[in-house]
Amino acid sequence: DSGVTQTPKHLITATGQRVTLRCSPRSGDLSVYWYQQSLDQGLQFLIQYYNGEERAKGNILERFSAQQFPDLHSELNLSSLELGDSALYFCASSPRAGGEDTQYFGPGTRLTVL
């Protein structure tokens, strides 16, 4: 158990809908990262928050947004969903802003868009 929790575990929705994925980092970790893993693909970095502020942005679509709250949990919002958004979404946390920090991953949320 990495100490990172993600809810829900599974999510099934329809095209055009909006969903929110939630992540609670390990106790004491200030950074939260979001990744997308599509079928047979590697992990694609989406976005990082550090202590409530956006720290780094990767291949995140404009339809997607995220935030980190004062209690350091984070939410990833996916809107106008398309079939291609079906994927595993992982959240990870690390103690500091990054660099040589090890990232601890949650178990993921499997999103299926029908």
Place this chain on the structure above:
Amino acid sequence: DQQVKQNSPSLSVQEGRISILNCDYTNSMFDYFLWYKKYPAEGPTFLISISSIKDKNEDGRFTVFLNKSAKHLSLHIVPSQPGDSAVYFCAASAWNYGQNFVFGPGTRLSVLP
């Protein structure tokens, strides 16, 4: 354009033998590399890392080798155990240049009893 490549989607090794997983990268700014292991239905877990100032890092049965001139790193597992069967991801970052972690597509290792 994949900056981190793992050209072998899968690898099978006999228990007790050496497993060698390879990773190539294209961005010469990468200065920190990690290997993660992932079991089905779980998130990736950190295995071992190496900084670009080193060419080898060892932790128990796991050793990572870095060849900067070839932009190549490899993970050696000796001896391989059935519990090592998982997907292994190579990741690289160039944090000082604003490049967050880039992951390879993974290699599925099967250790046969």
